[in-house]
Structures are given as C-alpha cells and as structure tokens.
Amino acid sequence: MDYIFKTIYFPRDRVRSGQATRVTVSLPTVDGPADPPGFVDYLASLGSAELREALGDRTLEDLEQMAAREDRSFSNECVRLIRESFVADTRGNEPRTGAITQASVPFGDAAPGVTFKESKRLPIFGWYPYVEGFSAPYVHEVVKRYGAGRSIYDPFGGSGTTQLAASVAGIPSWYSEVNPFMRFVADTKIEASRAARSNLERTDARLTEFQTRLTTELPQWASKVDLAGYHEAFPGRDFFVEGHIRELLGALDLAKEVAAEDEAVSSLLRLAVAANAVHASNMTRRADLRRRRADEYKTRVVDVPVMVGSSVERMLADLHQHSVNAAPTTFVSADCRQAPSQFDGAFELAITSPPYLNGTNYFRNTKIELWMLGFIASERELANFRGQAVAAGINNVNKKRREYRVFPDVESVAEQLDEQATDQRIPLLIRQYFSDMAEVMESVHRVLEPAGRFVFDIGDSKFYGVHVPTDHLLESIAETAGFAVESSTVLARRYSRDKSPLVQRELVFRKDA
Template sequence: MLTKIIDHYKSLESSYSLTRNVGSASLVTAKDNSSGVDSWFYFKESFSRNLFDYVVETTQLSINGPLRFVDPFAGSGTSLVSALRAAGEGGSLHQPDGTGNFVMGLEVNPVMVEVCRAKTVCILHPEHVLGELDEMRNVVVRQFEAGPGDEVRVPGATLNEERYYSADAARDLVFLGALIGALPDSGGRSVLRVALASAVGATGKLRKDGRALRYVKSKRVAEPLSSFLSFTESMIHDIKVLAAGERCGGEAMVVHGDARAAELRDGYQLSIFSPPYPNNIDYTEVYKVEAYALGFLSDEAELRQQRVRTLRSHPSSRAALSMDGLDEPVLRDSEKELLEVVVESIPSGRYWQQRTGMIVGYFRDMRLVFRRMFDAMAPGGVACFVVGNSTHGVLGEGGFVVAADVLLAHCAAEEGWEVEGIHVLRDLIRRGKSEFARESLVILRKKS
C-alpha cells in the first residue's frame, strides 16, 4: 500500500514544476524572527519574515499602484508585517504614493488576532501607540495593586492545576487580563494583551511541544506582574525603533474570522499564507491558556466551541464530520480520484474513522479557501502557501504520508488556479524516510 500511495503522489507531482531548494529551509521556520515586532509572542509555527521577498523575487511580481495583500491564515502576523514593510519606504514593492496600501488578515484563533493587530498597528502608527501606552500601563498597574473588588474566577482546568500554575499566579494572570480587557479598544490595549500572553508562558511550568502542552517540573517561573511589565518594556523599545525608522503607509485590517466562509474584498494582488497542516495539531489546545488569561474563553464549553470552528486539520471532534452531514467519512465521487488511495492507506483500527474524517474534511475545507481566494484575487494575482507533508504512524510499519503540497496544488487547480510550481524548501525526517516528507512553498497565479 505504501508503494501505491507514493506512485499516486508521483503521478500528481508530475503535473507541476518541482524545484528543490532545501538550502532555503530557514524560510519556513521562525529562526529569522528574533528581533523587533517579529519576535513578539513566539509562534513556533511561523514562517520567516524573509519569505515575502523570496516570493516577490521568485514570481517576479510587479505591482502598479498601491499594494492589496491578504492572508487567510494570519497566525502571528508575519506576512502582514512583511507586506507593510515591502510597501513602505525602501521596500521591494514601494510606490511613491503608498497611502492606498491595504493589508488584510483573517484568523480564527482570538489570541493570534490580537498579536496580528498589535504588530500591524505599531508598524503603521508607532507614535500614536507610544502616546497611549504609558498611561494604559500605569492604569493597569494601579488597579492591580489595589486588588480585585471581588474574588477572581480562574477559568479552565489547566490554569486551575497547581502543578502547572500556582493559585496566586493563575489568579494574577486572569486579573491582569480583565484589567487590560476593560481598557478602550486601541493599539495600546493590543500591545498590553500580547505582553500578557507572553507572560503566560513565563509564569507556568508548561511548554509547548508540538500538539500538546508538556509539564516541566524543573522549569523556573516568573511572577506575573513583573513578567508582564518586562515584556511590555521590551515591546515599547521595539515601537520606539519603529517610530524612528522608515514610514509604512496604508491600512491594515485583522478580522477574527473563518477563511472558509469570509466575505473578502476583491482585487488583491498577492497572498502569502500557511494553513494548518493535516498533522493532528489542535492550536486551540496549544494556545488555550493564553485565551483563558486574556478573557477570550471563559469555560471548557467555549473551548470546545472554538475547537470545532477551526480548520479540520485535527480529529479532536466528531463535529468535524457532522459539518458535512456525515456520520461516516464517505468520499464524494468528485474526491475519489484525488483521495481514494490516501484513504485506503489509513490502517484499520480505533483511529481509522478519526484519521479518515480529518483527511476528508481537511481537503474539503481547503477547497473552500481556494475558491474564496480565487474570487478575491485580481487577474494576474499571486497566491503562495507554505505547507508541510505529515507522517502518520511509522513508515514501513503501517504508517503513511499525507503529501499535502501536491494534493493541495491539485485542489487549487480544480478551483481555477494555475499552479506555477512547488518549491521544496525543507526535508522532514520523522518516523521513517520518504521523499514526500517535506515542507514546500506552492505558487499559484490567477490567469489574466
């Protein structure tokens, strides 16, 4: 069966131009995002700030007039910030009059929405944010030191587990989140929320490890208020650097929304994004403590609702199937040519239904995204996405690879996109070797 699925992937791959550029592996990691706003709230799954210029150079993209850019999976905002920089003074896509630049991001995770908003507003309006931050921070500190008028309710099982967070630390994080949330909606509030989100990781004995939060008994932890203030001070320094630098003109909008269903403006010229990979990682779970501390989730029921709203890249809920009115993950006739061999490769057993439902649901969801994006792009517009091919189980022992790059390229082509090429940027060695265990950049263009 492993030979059959590999032959299937090779057949699909033969339809596209394939370039191996594994010397550029850093483009699909966060290693280059270690300073300035790019470093705010470490997001392991982010791609490099340098990917934007790689795409512009590779596609020979030329923009006449203001830039219109969209990212349907905005994550921590790397592409949005890169687009604003590129359109700004000295950038690769700068126009003499950049006032019409428009950058749009969609993101379903509310914590990441706040990260994106903080970064983009500071890139565009650093002086304004600096003008309000000091007073906002001082208000929060004064109210925190005065103490809560009522008992603070700590939501979520994880924050209430004293192995992970002391009772005092959990209470202080939630209290700080409530105080910041009560501030006027502004760039300054977004910055303070991101500072607190960063403090969440520093004040508990958990670390993010792939698809889970791992308990680290020996981890040294910080006190919530001092950690929050330390991150705030570091971010203020970065904003001052922005204020002293070159200007980025235009508008940025970050929407808490679902890329499968969003109503987008049309006329976008460029999109660079990275959807969740079909690898069982549930980002609602990974970033739930930050969501609880910031007040975006109030109980386990809301956590489950948030999880169901995400792209079906993980089998955490049977609701992933019921979205299509299915009790079983049955392939439609139109899907069989692409996915039947993949589904047949899934080993029988207790996880068969979950895995099959995830894979069927994932590619249905991504077709919707490609359709929405195609309708929103201007003729000649370019859309590029980074995706990793995931290994499920151990190869040679019943495991299989989901070659998302070639499968998604095929889905995009069926939605009207021209696939200009697949650039393999990094080889992945996980639970056995396969030529399709890799991370790639897929380049699409809407024909003029």
C-alpha cells in the same frame, strides 16, 4: 525563475542582539544577464560559513540595513554582494573555492526559512511567541519576488506575520483567522502599533507609567484578584501556581487603569501580559500545549513583574524604530472559505502557511490566552472554533461535520488508510482535510485579481505507514479550483515519527488572467 534555499548561520558575535541566528536566503539556479560565467554554480557550492565569508563577514543587522537602504530583499542584497566579491576575485585571478558541487537544502524538523525562529528577534514580529508562526524574511522575499505593492491577503492570518511584513513595506493587507486571540495579536502588532507610533509621546508616558507601577503596586493588585472565573474555566487543572496567576490577572487590571480610554495602549499592555502567560505557568508549548515535565526548565524562575516589564520595554524600543508610514491591515472573515463577495478580485497576492495535516490543535494551544483575555469562559467553548476551522487535526474530525467532497487521488490514499489505520478517524481526517482545502482554494481564487498568485508552504505526512503526498494532492485540487501550478520548490527535508523522509515545499499557484 527557480530558486534554491540555503541557510546562513550568524554566530552570536555577528548579531548585535547577541543571540545566534539562522537566516534562509533564496538563490537563483540560472545565470542572469548580469552574472559572470560560473556565478550560479559558485553560489550553489557555498556552505553557510563560506556564504558569510563571501558577504564580507558582516553582521546580520548590517546586511539587513543595506538591503533596506537599497529597497532590496535580503536575498537579493546577499546575491549582489556575493556577485561583486566573485567578480573582484575573478579579476584578481584568485581561485574559486566551494565545499560541495550540489545545491544544499536546509535539513531538520522544519525549515528555518519559513518558521517563526527568524521573526522572534525582529521589531514587533516577536511580541508574541507563536510555535506555528511564519517567517517574516520569507514573506518579505515573496513580496519582493512578485513585485506586490497594492494588496496582500493571508487566508490563515495567525499571529500576523504576513500582515506586519506587508505593513512595514507600506503595503495594505487583509486577512482571515478563526482564533479570536490570534486576531487580537495580529491587530495589536499592526493596528495598535500604528496608532501608538502616531502618538509616541503619550504612548511612551503610559507604558513607562505601567512599568513603574508594575514594580511597586503589583502585590496589591494581585491580592484583589478573584480566581472564581479561573477555577470555573479550568476545574481541577493546576495550570499555574496561585501566586503567579494572581499576578498575571493583577497586571491586566493595572493595565486597564493605566490605559484608560487609550485602546492602542490597552492592547499593547494586554498583549505584554498574555505573551508571558504560558512561560509563567506549569505548562510548556512545543508542537502542542502540555504540562512541563519534572526534568524540564530546572533553572526557570517565574518573576511576573520582570517578565511583563521586559515585554513592555521591548515594545517601547520597537515602537521607536517603527515606521510612521506603516500600512493598515483589515480583517476579512473568521473562516477564509466564507470571504464576503465584496472582496472578489481584490487582492494581487495571497501568502500563507495553511494548517498542516499533522494533528496540531491550534485552539487548545492558546486556551490559556483565550481565557485570560476574555475570549472564552471555559474550555468547552473551544469546540465552537474547531467547527469553523479546516480539519487538520484529529480533534477536528467529527462525523457531524458537513459532507466531504470526494477527489479520486485523495480517495486512493484514504482507502489505504481504511485498511491500515487502527484509528478510523485518520482516513476521515484525510478526506475532510482535502475537502476543506478545496474550499479554501476556491475562495482564494475568487478573491485574487486576474493573474494573482497564491503562495504557501506545505509539508507531506505519513500515518500508519501510508504516505500522504499533501503537496501533490493540493496541486491537483488547486487545478480543479481554476489555478495553474506555477512552481513547486523544496524548502526543507523533514522526517516522520518512524524516520521516513518527508519534505516541505513552497507551492505557487497562479490565477488565469
């Protein structure tokens, strides 16, 4: 079935956290057997406020709890409630209203339905702020749509959204991820939280002890910090006010003492510190990590014990809500193109948001956290990770990389850029990206079971006036890998830097049975 995607805006007074939120729902485009005549057309006509009114103007949390009680996806529960309202109003001969007659699509720089914005407020999902993160409600929607219940795989695991969404649904998951810090984030959200929840009394005591000692002892711990490693890792770079980096590193030392041999608590506390590293620095993370401008965050106050303590407080609250039956996640490989053969045919569904062809340097963005938790000793080591990753950004382009594979459709675009691009790394980037993604397609096809599906969102790009139809090119490459293209759905309208229209799509590929 085809779907349209609409965003429902919940103002602050309709969200218990007090933070206004947008949630994207998928709505059917064809009347089902249980639908009264005209129902789908009515759905398509509703704007955000009208959708919320049709849902009874309930709070977001009430709707989420109703969906959970009935074991439905959030979208399906919304459709059910609106259908009931539609039938009741029709029987009462009340006029149907609708502001528009064509299905609306979310507009903006990115689709709220497939970005991290919707995940930030959810228990555990929001423990680490990740610009490139996925949307937990979207993952849940896909899982429900295809009825997956045994095994889910994310070839670009990132901060663990797919894995955690599967875990809370009781479904085991597997993932690949090059960045070791992101692997740590994912494993802490799923594995450490499962272990901590299983011994909640001990976890509660140790996290509470850490909070208390953080308030009273941090100055002493900070004074003992040796900054030699920091200066060696980032020579001449004033990423932090010295007092703040001392407090962050002191908090890590305190966490080690409090956690002792409890690995789950250790992971939780280390993540609580790392999650506040950029916010406590002179940097900011937008599309890329960069230095804060003088006119940004004028009211910002860096209070490390309060910031870290608040993260720990949230962890405690979230763990008390966490399911005792959460399913595990398993690391498959750093590079998804090199998944071990033991996983051949193992997964019924793969869900991911792959690297976009947009220049984002996914490793530089987390270099502070990578260093802080001991995954690198200097910035120079970032090159080792880039060499293992899909060539999605200009910093990944390297003539020393292995030979790229040639695809006629890709070449037709790359050859235009050979003529138009003043930076000749761009056409090489195009060739290497699609060559790498071909290997991703082949690897995912190999680890899926017969009739398994590969679902992901992707956006197109534009360089030097040349449009790169990433979605269409990947469809062609997926077919060469053995997939059938099952559907392509617009998730959002986007714009390039020159204001040219671009789109973000959900692509669904199916492995032949």
